[in-house]
Structures are given as structure tokens and as C-alpha cells.
Amino acid sequence: MAIITVDGKDIEVRDDERLNVIQAADRAGVEIPFYCWHPGLSVVASCRMCLIETGQKNKETGKVDMLPKLVPACQTPAKDGTVVITNSEKVKANQRFVQEGLLLDHPVDCSICDQAGECWLQDYYFDYGHQQRRADIKPFTSRRRDLGEHVTLFVDRCVMCSRCVRFTREVSGGGELQVIDRGSHAEIDIFPGFPIDDKMSGNVNDLCPVGALCSQDFLYQQRVWFMQPHNSVCTRCSTGCSIQIHENQEHLYRVQPRYNPNVNDWWMCDIGRFENGYVHAPERINSVKRRNDSQWENLLWPQGLLAVASAWTEAALRHSSEKLAVVFSPFLTCEEAFLLASYAKQASPKARLVLGKVPIVDEDETFKKGFCIRAERCPNRRGIEAILSHFQPDAAVGWGDFIAQVESGAIRAAYVTGNYPEVWNDDAEAAKFEKLSLLIVHDLLPTPLARRAQFVVPGVTFAEKDGSYVNHAGLLQSASWGIRPLEGTQSDGQSFGQLLGRRGLFQAADVMQELAKVVPFFARAADGVPEAGLNLVSGTEKTPRTTELGTVTHPTPTFRSVASQLVEIDVQTA
Amino acid sequence: MKSDDPNIQWVKEPQLGLTGRLYLTPVIDGLTTTLKHLFKTASGDGFTRQFPEERPEFGNPLIYRGVHRLNKDQQGRVKCVACFMCATACPAHCIDIIGAESPWEDREKYPQSFVIDELRCIFCGMCEEACPVDAIELTSLFDLTGASREEMIFDKEKLLSVFDATVEQEPMRTAGRKPLTQADASPH
Numbered sequence: 001m002a003i004i005t006v007d008g009k010d011i012e013v014r015d016d017e018r019l020n021v022i023q024a025a026d027r028a029g030v031e032i033p034f035y036c037w038h039p040g041l042s043v044v045a046s047c048r049m050c051l052i053e054t055g056q057k058n059k060e061t062g063k064v065d066m067l068p069k070l071v072p073a074c075q076t077p078a079k080d081g082t083v084v085i086t087n088s089e090k091v092k093a094n095q096r097f098v099q100e101g102l103l104l105d106h107p108v109d110c111s112i113c114d115q116a117g118e119c120w121l122q123d124y125y126f127d128y129g130h131q132q133r134r135a136d137i138k139p140f141t142s143r144r145r146d147l148g149e150h151v152t153l154f155v156d157r158c159v160m161c162s163r164c165v166r167f168t169r170e171v172s173g174g175g176e177l178q179v180i181d182r183g184s185h186a187e188i189d190i191f192p193g194f195p196i197d198d199k200m201s202g203n204v205n206d207l208c209p210v211g212a213l214c215s216q217d218f219l220y221q222q223r224v225w226f227m228q229p230h231n232s233v234c235t236r237c238s239t240g241c242s243i244q245i246h247e248n249q250e251h252l253y254r255v256q257p258r259y260n261p262n263v264n265d266w267w268m269c270d271i272g273r274f275e276n277g278y279v280h281a282p283e284r285i286n287s288v289k290r291r292n293d294s295q296w297e298n299l300l301w302p303q304g305l306l307a308v309a310s311a312w313t314e315a316a317l318r319h320s321s322e323k324l325a326v327v328f329s330p331f332l333t334c335e336e337a338f339l340l341a342s343y344a345k346q347a348s349p350k351a352r353l354v355l356g357k358v359p360i361v362d363e364d365e366t367f368k369k370g371f372c373i374r375a376e377r378c379p380n381r382r383g384i385e386a387i388l389s390h391f392q393p394d395a396a397v398g399w400g401d402f403i404a405q406v407e408s409g410a411i412r413a414a415y416v417t418g419n420y421p422e423v424w425n426d427d428a429e430a431a432k433f434e435k436l437s438l439l440i441v442h443d444l445l446p447t448p449l450a451r452r453a454q455f456v457v458p459g460v461t462f463a464e465k466d467g468s469y470v471n472h473a474g475l476l477q478s479a480s481w482g483i484r485p486l487e488g489t490q491s492d493g494q495s496f497g498q499l500l501g502r503r504g505l506f507q508a509a510d511v512m513q514e515l516a517k518v519v520p521f522f523a524r525a526a527d528g529v530p531e532a533g534l535n536l537v538s539g540t541e542k543t544p545r546t547t548e549l550g551t552v553t554h555p556t557p558t559f560r561s562v563a564s565q566l567v568e569i570d571v572q573t574a
Numbered sequence: 575m576k577s578d579d580p581n582i583q584w585v586k587e588p589q590l591g592l593t594g595r596l597y598l599t600p601v602i603d604g605l606t607t608t609l610k611h612l613f614k615t616a617s618g619d620g621f622t623r624q625f626p627e628e629r630p631e632f633g634n635p636l637i638y639r640g641v642h643r644l645n646k647d648q649q650g651r652v653k654c655v656a657c658f659m660c661a662t663a664c665p666a667h668c669i670d671i672i673g674a675e676s677p678w679e680d681r682e683k684y685p686q687s688f689v690i691d692e693l694r695c696i697f698c699g700m701c702e703e704a705c706p707v708d709a710i711e712l713t714s715l716f717d718l719t720g721a722s723r724e725e726m727i728f729d730k731e732k733l734l735s736v737f738d739a740t741v742e743q744e745p746m747r748t749a750g751r752k753p754l755t756q757a758d759a760s761p762h
Contacts, residue, residue: 109682110657111655111657111659111706111707112655112656112657112682112683116657141680141681141682142682144682219675220656220673220674220675220683221673223657223658223662225662226658226662
């Protein structure tokens, strides 16, 4: 156990933690400002913002030997007896001058900069900078060039922290970015003709502490202070990255990774980040529909589901119930699958429970530091399998077997859940469902299969529902809704709960508690699911400290209120 | 905060005196004002205005808070840079902006759409206070009428036309100041 003194306060650090002084000070509740350091990248100590006074305490005499010069906190290991002073006049003067130096070159075009509101330069200037700008330089617009499909660079806004360069060299491994020219002429650039276009490129936009690197997809879409963050889980592959969805007025504007040492660290891939257009796709199914001959009839909510339920019960009476099948999409959450399986077993006790189509795309793509985009492009195959094997211990049925049984006529009625982000079946596959007497499709998009159904029930996307997913490694994570379900739809858990005859609103946490009692695989989740998840397979996981949680965009985990900043501006100019 | 909180200062309504309780004196006080106005108007030095024919005069129309206008720069383009400061400051949430990349070389961002719901607006002037480029200003047009609610939702073109209609009488407060352009570019 090492004892470190930060501004006169002693804190204890375990020997195996290998912290630097910034992290140690954070534990003591002292904020040391920094730009270039990032816990996921190597240390360059180039921004000079984190310079502090440090010294070593002599164990026997208790005398402290201070170093005469300021040293970078990011590069100073917090070892036993380290004494740190962060609030001396010398340290504060350095912070002021670093801020002033950065601002000399900075365009101060905050009014059109996408980073304004979550900009480290803005925030630190108010906290550590001079009160007034001594250099009389007018605001100007920054030169801009595109570095890749998702990344654009505003050259003059850059503070040369080189985080993005280190990211491409150390984490994604592509090494596309570099610093060109020297001294005050230094700029970030790509080699001509080699844009940054790998599947992790979006992360450099998050890493940039200022508005130099901006996302092409999000550019000018929304000012950041209008958006609300909601913790969620990415559903685009079985890695299941922890994410935050940022929304304003029921519109999903951007997705950012959330720190989780058990899954994705600070990163996420461009598929999950940018390919979310389906959430607001105009063609989404938005009511319960019944087919009368060739016409679709829109049904109102409770009546629509009652019609579906009565059609299902009728089918269970007409055919023997083993000729019924319920298909569980791997995009369903554990809670929804549990409710649907309970309903299937209640209404048709011998119905076959089928794991839906598991989309496999190419192969796993692993990056230099271990981040992996899985070939299995669905979030919850393991969770669904665990629930299905509990309700139906004898024989697991996959999508292929199910199609064969449908074609042969062994299955006569089916409830198929989809919720895939893209159109997941084609006319040829849908034609195989010809022999069914009842087909109910629960889906997001009007797929060929949905067009053949007698009933269509609208599903909702990951952004619109609460629920938990089990990723490829068995880690159970909970997501919360960010936007309300599309007008005319309701969350899947609500629909399945109503089919089951439950009253009231669907509460994912309560259903998870029930699930934990019923299905032993989920037993650990009985007391709730922590932010960093629960590993149901290995039984152990890392639990990060609360100060470490949140996105990398901002030095503080919560957005500071813009209002308070406006007040400060007024005070300054008055 | 509970009602027994020591920080609460309870204010007692003052008791009416004898004259107040008689009611007669306040009534006479009020009628005196009415009569004063009556005689003044009858003698031609009245307070009453024949409104649509007679326009009221403002001490300084530049500080009056009437209908908004969107200012144009020297090249006739909308001066607004779509920073959303006005929408942020607006207490009535009546400003709706959609920002986009500008079609011009020397400007980065501009409002693709800029809509003010004049019925929702409370004419507090926070938007022009907040504007960093002096693009939004309140004019002295106060008699705002419309036949429907939709008519009172002013879009960018309408707000720019208010500028054209009022710029002669009410020049831009910072006519000389330009919006952010590449011309002021970096020393590099």
C-alpha cells in the first residue's frame, strides 16, 4: 500500500494499480487539468497543462524534498511517499500561461464550433485561464479539410495534443494520422491519398479535446448542450459496447462510447456509431396491422394485440400446439425474451421456441489493442439461448431447422420476431412460409416476410427500450431508453407483457428480478445490473470507479451547464 | 422549504386606516384622475390617440422591442451563423434553427432554416443580447397581426424581408462589424 500526499491530503493506493499523479489526485478529489494525456493512450506529456510541483517524503525523517521545477503529472508515477502540490501560485501561473498560449493561435469561433459546450479549452479557460484575453486577435474561421469518410479537421482549432495520432498508431493500428511541419506551424494531417477510413475512425472525434476533429455525420446537426445523454448498449455486434445515446426532442443525434473496462474500454466502432439511420427510418412499421385478403387494416393498440392473441390461441386449438413455433430474434432483450417465452408456454404449452436468424458478417475484425468487431452482428444470442434452454431444455431449434420444418409443414403457425436494423429476409425465404396458416411478424421494417404475414406487430429499436443484453463473453449489461417509441408503436416488453395479460407499464428492472429468480443463468442479476455489467459466465468482472465512468468527450463526466458559463462571460466583459 | 423555516420572512398586509375603510376617499381619488383626463382630452391636449391613423412616437426606436429581423451582411447574405445562442437564451423556446454547412466559400455554417414563432415570443430581447454576430435584432414594429397561427410563424425569408423593410429607418446597430470570415484568417 502506497501513501501519496496531494495538497496535504493523504490517500492510499494499492501497489499493483500503477497510477500517475493525475489519477491519484482524482481520488483525492483534486482536479488536475490536462489535454494530451488519456488513460487509454501512451504518455507524451506535450501539452504542459498538468504541470505540478512534486517531491519525495523521506520515510524516516519525514522531511520532504521538493523538485525545483514543475513536472508533468501525467508522467509522474504515484509511488509511496510522493508529495504533490497542485494549488501553488507557481502551478496556477503555468496553467494560465499554457491556456493563454493555446488561445493565441485559436480561432475562437466557438459560435460555429461543434465542440462548444463540451470543449476542454473553453472549460479550462474559465477554470484555469486568465480572466481576460490580452492578445487583441479577432475571431476567425478555421481552415478545414476532410481526413476521411467520418472525420473532418478544422486545422486552426487544434491544440496539438496528438491524442488522435497516438490513437491511430496504438489502438486502431492504422497509423493514418501524423503531425506535419514543426513548431507553431505543426498540423495534423494524413498522407495524401490515404484517408482515415478504418472502422474505428470515429473515435478520434471523441478523443479530440477541442473542436479540431469533428464528425462529418454529426457536423452542425445539434449544439451539444441541447442533448441529453442516456446510457445504452450497442446492438450492432455481439461485443455489445457500452454506449451513450445523445438525444434531443425524441431524435437520436449521436452515439458515443462509454467507458467500460469489461467490454470496450473507451472505444466503439463506426458501425454502431454512425449506422443508426434505421431508428428514424420513414418506412418503419408504426401500427399493428391485420391483413384482410390483400388489404392491410391498421388496428388500435390494445385491440390489435388482443386480436393477435386470439388468433394465436385459435391456432393453438386448431393445430396441436407442437405445430406452433415462436421465433426469438437475437435483437430482443433478455426481459422481452422472458416475457415472450412465458406467453408462448402459457398460450401454447408445447410450442417450439426457436432462436432467430443470427446474422454473421465476414469474420471477427480485431484491432491492434484488442478491440474487436464481432462477425456475429447481434447483441443477445447468448441471453436468448439461455432463456430458451430453460423453457425448452430438450432440443434447441435454430433458424435453419425452423425454415425446414416450416417448408415441410411440421409447423403450421409462427410468431416471428425480427427487430433487425436492416431488411433481413428476401422474397425467396419468405416464400417458404407459404404453408403456414398463421404468421405473425413482429418487426421494425416492412420486410418481405412481414408482407406475407396475417398480423404485423411493430417493434422498437435499441434506443427506444429498456432491457439487458448478454454479450459474446457472457457479460450482462442493461440499457435504458433514450427516445420514446415511434408514434404508433410501443416498447416490445410492453407488447409481450400485454400478450401475457400483465397490467401496468413494463418495468425492465422488475422483469429482470423475476428472470433472475426463474432462470438460474441470470441468478447474479437478482440485485440489479451495475453500470459496467455482470459476467454471468465467469462470475467476475471489473468494477470501475464512478469518476472513471462516462464518455471521453469531456473532462468531467457530466455536461457542465452552459448557463453558468454565460454568466461568467457577462461578469468578464462587465 | 417548510413553512416554519427561519429564512422565510412573513410579510403582514398593512391594516387599512379610517379613510381606507370608508372607501369614499379612494373612489374620489380614482374619479379625479378620470375627470382630469376627460377635461384634458376635451381641451384638445389629450392622451387618447386615433391609433391606426395616428402612429405613436418612440423616444428611441432602436431600443424598442418589436418584431424580429434577421440582418444581412454586405453581400446580402443572412448574417446569422447558426450558433443557436438565441435559441439557448430564449425563455419562451420560440426560435427553431436548423444549421448546415454554408454554400459560401468564406463562411462555415449558416442557418438552413430559421423560424420564430411570433405568437410564442415574449419580446424580452434576450435573443439580440445573446447574438455574437448581431444578426438578430428587434425592430420597432409593434402592431403585428395575422389571420392565422401559421401566418405568425416567421421563417427565414420573412425575417429577412423585415430587415429590408426596416433597415432604412432603423440601421443595423453594428453596421460596420463583419461576421466571421476567412478574410480575417489565421496568421499562418
